[in-house]
């Protein structure tokens with residue numbers, strides 16, 4: 020047990036996850052955002068063995084601009100039948116779900132609440148293509164960058180081009196990330212894409228922003244995930260101790276909105292900082308991580324994550340995937356659920372979906388995708404193009 | 417007049433709006449804090465170092481080197497008819513960085529990280545309203561500057 024986990028009276032201040040749930044990600048034209056949220060919430064309550072009245076509060080991770088429903092937290096809270104319990108929304112772009120987990124941890128650690136349901140949910144396919152294209156043009160700094168037609172893939176493409184220039188990272192190495200994540204996505208019944216792909220197929224796909232092609236990019240999706248957190252004392256009362264996965268390390272950092280003010284363009288400074296915070300708090304190093312879910316919104320993002328998190332040295336990310344070090348059996352298995360790439364990326368749900376996968380890996384419930392003897396896991400959830408990064412370390416005793 | 421800056425303007429209201437008028441006159445400007453001397457590009461009205469809101473514009477040479485670039489095939493709204501286009505991030509010799517399109521003096525095949533470029537103030541000639549931007553051109557490219565007033 021790490022040092023900073025008990026107060027002077029000796030009570031246990033740890034916060035753990037006692038239940039997880041996850042809906043199927045995809046083009047869910049069969050469901051509204053609150054119905055998606057319900058799927059994940061019901062599964063998490065059942066997983067925890069809790070009655071609904073055990074929940075003290077909820078935190079919703081979602082990005083409002085994708086929903087026609089304004090203030091989406093309100094409609095979710097009502098549909099989950101959680102009124103009049105408190106709720107609030109966290110928004111940090113694609114990292115909104117991890118921000119929800121972080122504030123739930125804070126709420127429990129402060130003593131304000133005992134059991135908090137975190138719901139990440141996003142309905143992205145309500146928007147028309149023109150609406151999506153308009154949003155796509157405003158991901159960077161709108162004053163100085165978006166006026167030149169920059170796009171989400173365009174920024175990561177510029178990271179990839181710089182990474183190739185400094186370290187020789189090839190388009191084939193990028194494609195190998197997609198091949199791995201589709202390989203595992205094909206074995207995840209919650210994933211959007213459940214088909215394996217080949218390097219040749221990835222390299223033959225249409226250009227999006229050089230050197231990135233269609234198969235270097237994750238896809239928008241609808242979906243929801245839920246984790247239920249509680250304090251150690253409450254966990255003991257419930258008797259859920261055995262299955263609990265503890266959230267022992269939390270890191271969160273930011274970097275400039277504009278790429279024009281970043282110290283370098285071959286990684287995400289926010290991820291480097293968040294990782295160091297999380298490792299220090301959990302009292303571990305990168306080498307202790309048995310399994311990780313990282314933010315592979317683009318293939319280059321996963322390669323940079325290997326380096327930013329210290330799974331390999333700076334510049335070695337391309338070699339890391341080429342040597343299959345991020346497969347099960349390698350140095351650090353990464354995105355064994357298929358990642359954003361194959362699972363799909365309902366942006367508010369993604370951070371919670373990552374926690375769902377890592378918790379199930381640490382509980383040994385992942386079947387043919389199981390990483391043997393995993394006891395320490397990590398999630399790395401990036402907002403935007405690295406303006407925000409949340410790194411969490413989970414541990415099973 | 418900051419709505420002059422960019423083919424599509426998302427943020428017309430800013431305290432550094434004068435930047436667009438200088439650009440129309442052929443001048444690329446950074447901001448300089450009048451209290452502590454901190455220089456910034458892109459320009460900003462409020463000094464991150466000493467918090468002063470007193471600033472002046474300083475003209476930059478526009479000389480720089482390419483830090484990275486990408487050719488964009490999938491365009492956002494308002495840029496559909498321009499694809500494919502290449503944007504680059506440039507390290508300016510004097511201060512800061514800038515993101516812009518490559519202009520006609522540089523062929524796509526020539527574009528490379530580390531190449532020297534000249535940032536040139538531009539006006540969209542084909543548009544009726546005043547719209548200004550800047551492009552990345554071959555070093556030595558000249559352009560017209562209005563008399564400084």
Ligand SMILES: [Zn+2]
Nearest residue numbers: 449452463466
């Ligand atoms: Zn100053």
